[in-house]
Amino acid sequence: MTRSIILGLLATMPALAQEGSQVFISRCMQCHSTTSTSHAPAPEALAQIPWQDVLNTLETGSMKVQAQNLSHDERIAVARFAGKDSGTQILPELTGFCAAGSKPAVSKGSWNGWGVDEINTRFQPREAAGLAASDVPSLKVKWAFGYPNGRTAYGQPTVVGGRVYTGSNDGTVYAIDARTGCLYWMYRAKALVRSSVVVGPDKRAYVGDLDANLYALDTETGKLIWQKKADAQPFARITGTPKLYDGRLYVPIASQEENAGANPIYACCKFRGNLVAFDAKTGAELWRTYTSPEPKPTIVGKNGVQYYGPSGATVWGSPTLDLKRNLLYILTGNGYSDPDIKTADAIMALDLSTGKVRWSQQATPDMFNWDCGPRGGGGNCPANHGPDEDFGSSGVLLDAGKGKQVVVAGQKTGVVHAFDPDQNGKIVWQTRIGKGSTLGGILWGIAGHNGIAYVPLSDIDRQKPESGGGLFAIDAATGKILWTTPPPRPACLGKPGCTAAQLAPPSLIEGVVFAGSMDGHLRGYEMSSGKIIWDFDATRTFPTTDGVTANGGSFSSTGPTVADGMLYVNSGYGGQGMAGNVLLAFSAK
Numbered sequence: 001m002t003r004s005i006i007l008g009l010l011a012t013m014p015a016l017a018q019e020g021s022q023v024f025i026s027r028c029m030q031c032h033s034t035t036s037t038s039h040a041p042a043p044e045a046l047a048q049i050p051w052q053d054v055l056n057t058l059e060t061g062s063m064k065v066q067a068q069n070l071s072h073d074e075r076i077a078v079a080r081f082a083g084k085d086s087g088t089q090i091l092p093e094l095t096g097f098c099a100a101g102s103k104p105a106v107s108k109g110s111w112n113g114w115g116v117d118e119i120n121t122r123f124q125p126r127e128a129a130g131l132a133a134s135d136v137p138s139l140k141v142k143w144a145f146g147y148p149n150g151r152t153a154y155g156q157p158t159v160v161g162g163r164v165y166t167g168s169n170d171g172t173v174y175a176i177d178a179r180t181g182c183l184y185w186m187y188r189a190k191a192l193v194r195s196s197v198v199v200g201p202d203k204r205a206y207v208g209d210l211d212a213n214l215y216a217l218d219t220e221t222g223k224l225i226w227q228k229k230a231d232a233q234p235f236a237r238i239t240g241t242p243k244l245y246d247g248r249l250y251v252p253i254a255s256q257e258e259n260a261g262a263n264p265i266y267a268c269c270k271f272r273g274n275l276v277a278f279d280a281k282t283g284a285e286l287w288r289t290y291t292s293p294e295p296k297p298t299i300v301g302k303n304g305v306q307y308y309g310p311s312g313a314t315v316w317g318s319p320t321l322d323l324k325r326n327l328l329y330i331l332t333g334n335g336y337s338d339p340d341i342k343t344a345d346a347i348m349a350l351d352l353s354t355g356k357v358r359w360s361q362q363a364t365p366d367m368f369n370w371d372c373g374p375r376g377g378g379g380n381c382p383a384n385h386g387p388d389e390d391f392g393s394s395g396v397l398l399d400a401g402k403g404k405q406v407v408v409a410g411q412k413t414g415v416v417h418a419f420d421p422d423q424n425g426k427i428v429w430q431t432r433i434g435k436g437s438t439l440g441g442i443l444w445g446i447a448g449h450n451g452i453a454y455v456p457l458s459d460i461d462r463q464k465p466e467s468g469g470g471l472f473a474i475d476a477a478t479g480k481i482l483w484t485t486p487p488p489r490p491a492c493l494g495k496p497g498c499t500a501a502q503l504a505p506p507s508l509i510e511g512v513v514f515a516g517s518m519d520g521h522l523r524g525y526e527m528s529s530g531k532i533i534w535d536f537d538a539t540r541t542f543p544t545t546d547g548v549t550a551n552g553g554s555f556s557s558t559g560p561t562v563a564d565g566m567l568y569v570n571s572g573y574g575g576q577g578m579a580g581n582v583l584l585a586f587s588a589k
């Protein structure tokens with residue numbers, strides 16, 4: 001692997017520099033690979049070494065030179081990714097713990113998981129929200145919590161039983177008092193936690209990490225109840241929030257292998273997207289459904305490396321559960337390597353009980369792996385490759401009038417699609433709202449209520465920071481755009497990472513759409529007209545309950561959650577946006 005490839009890899013993924021698998025792909029794999037001719041131990045051999053020993057090798061041992069440009073946190077991340085997990089936790093040093101023995105106040109509403117309900121509407125009804133449209137203009141910060149790891153505040157807050165649960169950029173999961181912001185407990189997962197926590201009826205909190213580990217924690221203490229590798233494929237990860245229903249956890253599996261495709265000595269690509277159902281009580285696997293068939297040897301690359309395909313069709317987002325039809329919908333990412341498959345860039349409907357594929361419908365095909373990118377060239381780029389504009393998020397089931405329903409989903413192409421669940425996913429309408437790009441078009445998701453989808457547009461262009469962005473209300477029956485609110489001109493123009501793009505999934509209460517922007521503003525829009533009725537600028541420092549110096553930044557991968565009279569949101573997205581490390585809790589009182 002040449003130096004330019006390594007640097008190229010790093011250049012495109014600064015936001016995820018602390019993700020162990022990313023560091024491994026860009027800094028270790030050129031030597032530590034099964035097909036490498038160097039005498040470096042293969043990944044399977046490294047996996048036998050306790051991760052603390054791997055860390056020592058990087059900090060003081062024979063790999064000191066190879067790791068010299070990595071931060072301490074990156075070394076920890078890559079050591080935990082490459083080495084063996086010993087179960088030892090390293091927790092951040094924080095203050096602001098809740099008084100010993102104290103319990104959260106009784107609460108009326110919860111926002112559990114990504115989509116708030118099974119069908120991913122992201123609409124919180126009046127009673128549970130405890131917040132009316134008329135309260136929104138007077139929302140103020142009630143408390144703030146700082147993440148000690150200062151660049152990106154990942155994870156969407158889950159609010160259940162008076163506690164806020166959130167994952168973070170170094171893998172620490174926090175349980176925080178919803179009213180006061182004091183800290184009940186922390187748990188350190190093996191890798192970064194980007195998806196949301198899901199709370200079960202039996203005092204259990206479930207969460208997945210970017211190394212595809214799934215954890216069941218005690219909601220009262222944060223103690224580990226069980227841990228499970230949700231998928232053993234190399235580079236597998238959990239980015240979409242699992243759904244918990246009737247004692248089962250439905251877990252979407254994504255992967256980082258698309259990036260490894262840029263490395264010509266890596267025998268790409270073998271990853272198969274999948275959805276796996278676990279028994280929530282025991283962690284036992286009940287069924288697993290792949291989105292892509294078994295890969296077979298295809299061509300031999302320029303370096304004599306055997307390549308494989310088909311592959312990919314990653315599941316990035318939280319599944320949608322259609323209890324009426326006993327179906328589970330997933331949106332899939334692109335195929336990584338030839339041959340082409342129809343289940344990539346598609347919606348797939350699985351039987352909720354058995355996992356059997358009932359139907360699938362492709363939207364706009366887009367084969368891709370990073371061998372197609374500027375740093376590739378090993379010969380494994382698919383023949384009819386696209387620009388990497390697949391589905392990165394979830395579908396929402398919406399009423400379309402006359403007893404009909406549609407599943408609406410936004411693609412990175414900039415097109416919103418509606419699929420008919422009663423006609424094997426037949427495309428009912430397609431509405432283009434933007435140009436599309438690898439970071440959307442539509443990236444992290446949409447919301448919907450009363451037959452209308454609320455869709456933010458990214459179309460991020462860092463060369464033209466004032467372009468892109470906007471919020472669209474689209475009629476679920478016809479695909480007609482009912483209103484559009486263009487983005488206000490960003491006040492932060494000129495600041496690195498400041499753009500008008502809107503990547504974050506919106507969240508809804510009766511009468512209001514909340515949507516964050518890469519310009520560091522969280523806005524409340526009148527649901528009927530799109531008029532902005534509240535605008536909060538998070539790009540400043542906040543006093544925090546845990547003593548960590550914290551500032552807000554871009555709103556990107558996750559949206560706000562509303563429960564029991566309060567609104568919670570993570571702010572800060574280094575790399576593609578403005579860095580920040582704060583969890584903000586608002587109330588109108």
Ligand code: HEC
Nearest residue numbers: 027028031032038039040041054057062063066067078082
């Ligand atoms: C330029 C090639 C190269 C790169 C890059 C590289 N390594 Fe190594 N690594 C080796 C070789 C060769 C060895 C075998 C030991 C030796 O001869 O020093 C090794 C040994 C190791 C060992 C010690 C294994 C043992 O038996 O104790 C660990 C752990 C390790 N590497 C981890 C990493 C990690 C993690 C990275 C990325 C941050 C990395 N290496 C990057 C070539 C490399």
